[in-house]
Each structure stands twice: as C-alpha cells, then as structure tokens.
Amino acid sequence: MVALLGGGLLCLLLVNTILATGAFRITALQEGNVALTQRVQALQAQIAAEEAPSALARRAQALGMVAPPLAHYLDLRTGKIVSQPQQVPGVPTVPGYVP
Amino acid sequence: MTAPGGDGGSRPRGPGRPPVASGPRRPGAGRPRDNAARSRASDPRGTRPGGLPPGRGTPGPGTPPRPGRTDPSGRPPAEGPPGARRPAPRRAAARRPAPRRPAARRRPARRPARRPPARRATIRRARPDRRLQASLGCVAIALSLVAGRLIQLQALEGAKYRALAEQSKLQVIRIPAERGTITTADGTILAMTVQDDTVTASPQQIKGTTPQATASMRQQVASLLAGPLHMTQSAILGKLYHPSSPDYVVLAQAVPAATGNQVEAILAAHNLAGVNTAPTYVRVYPNGELAANLVGFTTSSGPGGDLNGQAGIEQSFNSLLAGRDGSEEVQTATSGQPIPFGTGKVRPLVPGGDVRLTILSALQYQAEQACAQRVKANKADSCTIVVEQPATGRILALAQYPTYLPSNVTSLASTVDLPVSAVFPPGSTAKVITAAAALEHGQTPMAPYTVPQQIVVHGFPFRDADPHPTERLTLAGVLAHSSNVGMVQVAEHVSPQVQYRYYRAFGVGVPTGLPLPSASDGLLPPVSQWWGDERYTLAFGQGVAATAVQMAGVYATIANGGVRVTPSIVAGTTGSSGQFVPAPRAHRQRVIKPTTARELISILQQVPYLDATLAYQPWGEIPGYSVASKTGTAQVWDAKAHCLCQYGSSYIGMAPATHPQVVVAVNIQNPRKADYFGNYVAGPAFWQVMRFALQALKIPPDGGKRPYVRLTAP
Numbered sequence: 001m002v003a004l005l006g007g008g009l010l011c012l013l014l015v016n017t018i019l020a021t022g023a024f025r026i027t028a029l030q031e032g033n034v035a036l037t038q039r040v041q042a043l044q045a046q047i048a049a050e051e052a053p054s055a056l057a058r059r060a061q062a063l064g065m066v067a068p069p070l071a072h073y074l075d076l077r078t079g080k081i082v083s084q085p086q087q088v089p090g091v092p093t094v095p096g097y098v099p
Numbered sequence: 100m101t102a103p104g105g106d107g108g109s110r111p112r113g114p115g116r117p118p119v120a121s122g123p124r125r126p127g128a129g130r131p132r133d134n135a136a137r138s139r140a141s142d143p144r145g146t147r148p149g150g151l152p153p154g155r156g157t158p159g160p161g162t163p164p165r166p167g168r169t170d171p172s173g174r175p176p177a178e179g180p181p182g183a184r185r186p187a188p189r190r191a192a193a194r195r196p197a198p199r200r201p202a203a204r205r206r207p208a209r210r211p212a213r214r215p216p217a218r219r220a221t222i223r224r225a226r227p228d229r230r231l232q233a234s235l236g237c238v239a240i241a242l243s244l245v246a247g248r249l250i251q252l253q254a255l256e257g258a259k260y261r262a263l264a265e266q267s268k269l270q271v272i273r274i275p276a277e278r279g280t281i282t283t284a285d286g287t288i289l290a291m292t293v294q295d296d297t298v299t300a301s302p303q304q305i306k307g308t309t310p311q312a313t314a315s316m317r318q319q320v321a322s323l324l325a326g327p328l329h330m331t332q333s334a335i336l337g338k339l340y341h342p343s344s345p346d347y348v349v350l351a352q353a354v355p356a357a358t359g360n361q362v363e364a365i366l367a368a369h370n371l372a373g374v375n376t377a378p379t380y381v382r383v384y385p386n387g388e389l390a391a392n393l394v395g396f397t398t399s400s401g402p403g404g405d406l407n408g409q410a411g412i413e414q415s416f417n418s419l420l421a422g423r424d425g426s427e428e429v430q431t432a433t434s435g436q437p438i439p440f441g442t443g444k445v446r447p448l449v450p451g452g453d454v455r456l457t458i459l460s461a462l463q464y465q466a467e468q469a470c471a472q473r474v475k476a477n478k479a480d481s482c483t484i485v486v487e488q489p490a491t492g493r494i495l496a497l498a499q500y501p502t503y504l505p506s507n508v509t510s511l512a513s514t515v516d517l518p519v520s521a522v523f524p525p526g527s528t529a530k531v532i533t534a535a536a537a538l539e540h541g542q543t544p545m546a547p548y549t550v551p552q553q554i555v556v557h558g559f560p561f562r563d564a565d566p567h568p569t570e571r572l573t574l575a576g577v578l579a580h581s582s583n584v585g586m587v588q589v590a591e592h593v594s595p596q597v598q599y600r601y602y603r604a605f606g607v608g609v610p611t612g613l614p615l616p617s618a619s620d621g622l623l624p625p626v627s628q629w630w631g632d633e634r635y636t637l638a639f640g641q642g643v644a645a646t647a648v649q650m651a652g653v654y655a656t657i658a659n660g661g662v663r664v665t666p667s668i669v670a671g672t673t674g675s676s677g678q679f680v681p682a683p684r685a686h687r688q689r690v691i692k693p694t695t696a697r698e699l700i701s702i703l704q705q706v707p708y709l710d711a712t713l714a715y716q717p718w719g720e721i722p723g724y725s726v727a728s729k730t731g732t733a734q735v736w737d738a739k740a741h742c743l744c745q746y747g748s749s750y751i752g753m754a755p756a757t758h759p760q761v762v763v764a765v766n767i768q769n770p771r772k773a774d775y776f777g778n779y780v781a782g783p784a785f786w787q788v789m790r791f792a793l794q795a796l797k798i799p800p801d802g803g804k805r806p807y808v809r810l811t812a813p
Contacts, residue, residue, distance in 0.1 A: 034294070034378060038356030041293035048288040048385030053464035067791075073799045082723070082800050 526733025728752025
C-alpha cells in the first residue's frame with residue numbers, strides 16, 4: 001500500500017517535472033520562433049524593396065542600361081519578324097520627345 | 100474511544116481473543132451478534148467442534164489441532180501439544196490490557212497490579228464531562244494553531260503573499276493576428292507587416308539600495324544602450340528619471356528585431372533587469388510611393404498597436420487584412436512561465452487575409468513616372484493615368500501625381516486617390532458618347548455636316564477651339580477633327596433622354612463598382628435638372644464631370660466591341676483558410692452595337708494621323724501598331740477666379756485598334772506652362788505608357804494599318 005502510494009507520488013512528481021520542463025522548452029522555442037519570424041520578415045521586406053520597379057530601374061540606369069524601344073515578334077507561321085527593325089531605332093522615334 | 104455506558108454488557112473484542120484460562124465463560128453473557136462475528140472470523144471453514152460454545156474461536160485444551168490451519172501470522176501450524184501454540188499466549192498478553200470488564204470485576208484479586216479498577220472507571224465512564232472538556236481542549240489547541248497560522252499568513256506576511264499572488268494570477272495573453280499583405284498581380288508586395296521591437300524600461304526595477312547605487316546603475320544602462328538604440332546617454336537617462344508613468348517608459352520604438360535581440364543580450368550579459376523589448380507590428384511599404392493612392396495607409400492605435408487602414412485598399416479591405424486577434428488565458432508563475440494544465444481558455448486567432456490587385460507593378464511604375472514627368476514639364480496641378488484591359492475590365496495601372504509615401508503621411512489631402520475620386524469635365528474625349536448615340540439613332544459615319552467656326556443654336560453660341568473656315572465634314576470628320584460646332588449639330592439628332600441614357604450606360608454618373616472608399620460616381624445631372632445649353636455642351640463633354648476611371652471605362656467599352664465590363668481592381672483575396680479566392684466575374688453589359696463600336700474605332704484611328712500631320716503631335720504613332728485615340732481639352736471651373744479659365748487635358752486611346760487589348764487614359768489638370776491642348780500636354784504620357792504596355796503585356800503588333808474613313812463631306 002505504502003509502495004503504491006509512494007510510487008504514485010513519484011510518478012506524479014515525474015509527470016509534473018516533465019510538464020514543467022516542457023513549458024520551459026515551449027517558452028524557449030516560442031522566443032526562438034519570434035526571432036526567426038522577425039528575421040524572415042526583415043529579409044522579405046528587404047527583398048521586396050530590392051525588387052521594387054523603381055529600385056530596378058535605378059540600378060539598371062546606373063549600369064548604363066536603357067529600356068528597349070520595342071520588342072521584336074517572330075511570326076511562327078511565316079518565320080518572319082513582324083516588327084520591322086528599321087522602324088525601331090535605339091532612341092525614341094517621336095520627334096520633340098524629351099523624356 | 101468507546102462510548103461510555105452499557106454497564107454490565109459484555110464488551111466485544113477481537114476475533115482472536117484467547118480463551119480465558121480460569122473458569123468457563125458464560126455463554127449467555129456475550130451478545131449473540133458479537134458471538135456470531137467472532138465465530139465467522141475465527142473459523143473460516145465453518146467447522147466448529149460441537150462441544151464448544153459459540154464464540155470460542157481458538158481451540159481450547161482437548162481440541163485437536165485442525166489440519167491445514169494457519170494462524171494469522173502465516174506460520175504453519177505448530178507441532179506440539181494442543182493448546183501449546185505459540186501465538187496464543189502472545190495474543191493473550193496483547194489482549195490483556197482490555198479484557199472484559201465483567202471478568203475483571205469478578206476477579207479483582209487475580210490481577211490487581213495490572214488494571215487499577217478505579218482509574219479505569221474514572222476515564223472510561225465515571226466522568227464524561229471531563230472527557231468532553233479534555234477533547235474540547237485538544238480541539239481548541241488544534242484550532243488555535245490553525246488560527247495562528249492564518250494570522251501569520253494573512254496579517255503578518257500578508258503583503259508578501261499578496262504580491263506573489265498578484266504576480267501569479269491569471270493572465271490573458273493577446274495573440275495578435277498579423278495583418279495580411281497587398282500585392283500586385285505579378286506578386287510585387289505593396290504592403291506587408293513586419294515585427295520589430297519596442298524597447299521599454301521599468302525605472303523602479305533599475306534601482307539600487309542607495310541613491311548613489313541607483314545613479315550608477317542607470318548610468319550603466321544608458322551607456323550600454325546608447326549605441327544600439329542610436330540615442331544619446333542623456334536622452335536615455337532623461338527617460339529613466341522622467342518616465343511617462345511611475346513604472347513604465349518607452350525608450351525606443353520601431354527598433355529592428357536584430358537590435359532588440361542585441362539589447363536583450365547586452366542586458367543579460369551585464370545582469371541588468373528593468374529593460375524589456377516587446378514585439379510590435381509595423382506596416383511597411385517596400386515599394387514606397389508605388390500605387391500608394393490605391394493601397395492607402397494605416398495608422399496604429401490602442402495599446403496593442405492595432406493597425407487600421409485609413410485609405411484605399413487598406414481601408415476598404417481592413418477587416419480581411421486585419422484578421423482577428425486571438426487570446427489565451429494562462430496562469431503564469433512568478434518567473435513568467437505558463438503553468439501547464441492551467442485553465443487555458445483559448446480563442447484562436449484568425450490570421451489576416453491577403454489582397455491581390457490587378458495592377459502590374461512595372462506598368463504602374465511607368466505610368467507614375469510619366470505622370471510625374473508631365474506634371475513637371477507642364478507645371479500642372481495633377482496627372483492621372485488609368486490603364487485598363489477592355490475584355491476583363493481589369494485595371495492594370497492606376498497612377499497619379501502628386502502622390503505620397505504611405506509610411507510617412509504628412510497631410511490627408513495628399514492621400515486622395517485622384518483617378519477614382521477627382522472629377523473633371525471630360526471635354527472632347529466624351530464626344531464619342533454622343534456620337535455613339537447618334538450612330539445608333541439614324542446617323543451614319545458618312546452623315547454630312549456643315550461646320551462653320553461658330554454656330555448659334557437656340558440662342559446659345561458655340562465655337563471651335565481652332566479658327567477654321569466653314570467646312571463640310573462627315574460625322575466621322577466632326578469626331579476626328581473634334582469640332583464642337585459639329586458635335587452640337589450631331590446632338591440635335593439625339594434626344595436629351597437618349598443622351599443621358601448613353602452617358603449612364605457608358606458608366607458616367609453611376610458607381611464605378613471599385614472597392615475604394617473614396618470612389619466618386621461623377622456628376623451627371625438628370626435631364627429634369629438640365630438647364631440652358633446642357634444638351635449641347637454634353638455633346639462635347641462640358642457640363643458633366645467624370646473620374647479618370649470612368650473615362651477609361653468609356654473607351655474600354657468601345658474597345659470591347661460595345662460591351663461594358665465593370666472595372667475591377669482586386670484580382671482576388673486569400674482568406675484565413677489560405678485559399679486564393681478569385682474576385683467574382685465582372686458584370687458585363689452591352690452598351691452599343693458591335694458595328695457602332697467598330698465604326699467608332701475606325702474613326703478614332705484617324706486621330707493619331709491627324710495629330711501627327713496637322714499638329715505635329717505624333718503621340719498616337721507607335722510603329723507596328725494601330726492606335727485609336729482621342730484628345731480632349733476641357734474648360735475647368737477655377738474656384739478662385741470664378742471662371743471657366745483652367746484647362747484639363749486628356750488623351751485616351753486603345754491599341755492595337757484591330758483587336759484592342761489595352762486602353763490608356765491620361766488626364767492632366769491645370770497645365771500652366773505653355774499650351775493646354777490634350778495632345779501636347781497629355782500625349783507624351785500616353786505614348787510612353789502605351790508603348791510600354793504593349794511590350795509588357797506582350798501584345799504582338801498588328802501592322803499598324805489605318806482604315807480609310809471619309810472625313811470630309813461633299
């Protein structure tokens with residue numbers, strides 16, 4: 001009888017200890033989770049800022065790039081380029097246009 | 100303790116009572132009940148020797164030992180003479196202190212030393228009141244111990260335990276839902292939520308035993324935190340000595356999470372308490388001004404820093420974006436650890452939903468750039484550009500200038516979404532509405548008109564913007580040359596009711612259906628309120644006001660073969676389930692016949708050519724593509740000067756004209772630099788945005804052939 005009671009108490013103590021340990025572990029993991037979430041969000045915001053069209057345009061211009069005046073289209077049935085290259089100079093075709 | 104009384108009655112004893120060696124026991128003296136109990140317990144097998152009186156459990160002398168019998172101690176039956184079993188004498192000795200009283204009375208002489216009869220009588224029954232008193236005393240002593248402990252806990256150490264209880268009481272932890280994102284159709288994030296830290300201090304915890312110790316501790320905190328928080332030491336000290344409330348002061352807000360962790364590490368390393376970091380949610384707009392007029396902005400309020408949308412999508416989709424905060428009731432220990440198996444009432448949070456717009460970020464950026472450039476070049480007040488896909492009603496760009504930074508709103512006036520809320524007289528761009536009504540009510544594109552420089556109709560004079568000799572123009576020519584005088588005559592063929600109906604069918608004066616908080620319906624008075632020349636001014640877009648989105652919708656309807664698709668700005672939403680829910684299919688309604696739409700497009704295809712050849716403004720000329728467009732220059736009421744002396748310049752067009760897939764509508768208000776004509780002021784923005792849109796949407800060129808339309812009449 002005493003052994004049963006003692007054993008029961010010990011088991012209860014063990015269970016409580018394990019639960020308490022679990023609670024500490026959960027708290028520690030949650031803190032870690034918050035830190036990781038913050039890191040992910042900070043990186044996402046950074047990526048989004050770098051991906052912004054304005055940022056891309058600025059960096060492309062810094063590299064000396066210019067926007068293509070017109071895209072060329074190839075008609076697969078005829079095998080001909082639909083847009084005529086001579087119509088597509090490297091600078092805006094419209095006279096008087098100052099960007 | 101046995102109850103006193105029962106004088107003379109036999110006192111039952113345990114079953115193993117040994118036989119009394121001297122003299123036979125009177126069977127009649129024992130209670131039958133007791134005897135039965137005794138016999139049951141002592142004789143489990145029920146084999147009772149006949150000669151024994153009931154109740155004699157233990158074999159007496161002369162009784163043979165029963166085979167297989169075990170005594171209570173578990174030993175095997177001892178071998179030996181009957182009655183010489185070892186346990187018997189021992190038990191007899193053990194039981195002797197409480198023998199039956201009658202026996203004791205009867206035989207006082209035999210055991211005088213063991214049981215003084217007088218003493219036993221005193222305790223047992225003679226003085227029950229004293230026994231009561233004695234037990235009362237015991238109870239009183241026990242109760243006074245309890246009471247003493249109570250006083251110790253409640254009164255002497257009460258404050259200490261109250262404080263402990265205060266710390267370990269039930270806490271409701273708020274689990275904030277993260278506000279969802281707003282993205283463009285191509286996934287560019289326009290608005291998102293990040294967590295950063297708010298660093299707070301509790302000055303009462305940064306306190307030593309002496310004022311000197313306190314000062315040195317606070318100085319240490321200030322010197323350690325000044326670097327990471329980018330604050331001066333004196334600023335930190337000032338906050339510690341002059342906190343906003345006795346035990347709380349915010350040291351720094353919107354601290355990056357990394358810095359917050361650094362602060363925690365520094366404080367832990369120096370074993371300092373009293374400075375805490377708490378995560379807070381902040382709305383960030385990684386694209387800055389991009390589509391800011393559409394996205395809107397948020398303000399934070401309340402102790403938890405709840406974000407509330409104040410304009411645009413942030414406002415109209417506030418509840419979806421915000422989600423719903425959850426909460427959890429936990430019992431926490433003094434250390435702040437939640438106690439497992441606490442009461443734990445949990446209200447689950449609903450995460451914030453996401454909104455995906457129909458906007459294309461690159462196109463939006465180009466449109467905003469073009470707007471900014473035109474406003475600066477023309478010293479204009481504002482510019483709006485709407486790019487719409489006619490077949491779906493999707494708005495691909497909704498640009499304006501000036502715009503604002505949603506993360507730094509300085510004035511509410513700057514946050515107005517001009518393309519949906521600012522109304523302006525559309526001017527010549529609205530001529531297509533009256534022309535469409537006329538074409539469906541008996542007129543043809545070839546219908547001839549005589550167009551002088553000025554005309555007086557029903558007493559109202561009208562004139563064309565550019566001086567010209569009297570011409571003979573077809574209806575197509577009137578529209579392509581944008582003659583007010585001609586349109587006044589065209590309007591004569593359309594009744595006011597029909598004209599009003601066409602305006603509304605094209606979407607002017609009716610709600611746009613866009614889920615934007617400040618969207619305007621435009622201003623189109625009902626026919627009963629028309630006065631004077633309204634019928635004629637409506638023919639060239641004066642006396643009515645529309646938004647940029649509504650005017651884009653007029654041309655999208657024509658571009659879509661006469662079927663108006665209600666414009667949409669939201670492609671879909673992602674709710675708490677995580678599933679993307681596309682926006683419901685846009686409402687479609689036929690406004691004009693396909694043939695009318697085709698005729699109008701053919702006429703509008705003449706405009707870029709006329710602009711380029713007659714006015715040297717080739718903003719509708721895009722190599723490889725046929726463009727149908729219309730310019731407009733409207734007179735705008737100047738509220739300060741009280742006259743129609745401001746101008747609004749428009750350029751709206753579609754491409755490729757053979758199968759229009761994109762409509763670009765540009766409107767610039769109050770250009771003050773030089774010219775105010777639509778082609779000159781707004782044309783360049785149209786050209787830039789349309790050219791980019793054709794590329795970005797990968798629309799192949801259609802060859803750019805212009806159909807022949809006769810503009811002059813014989």
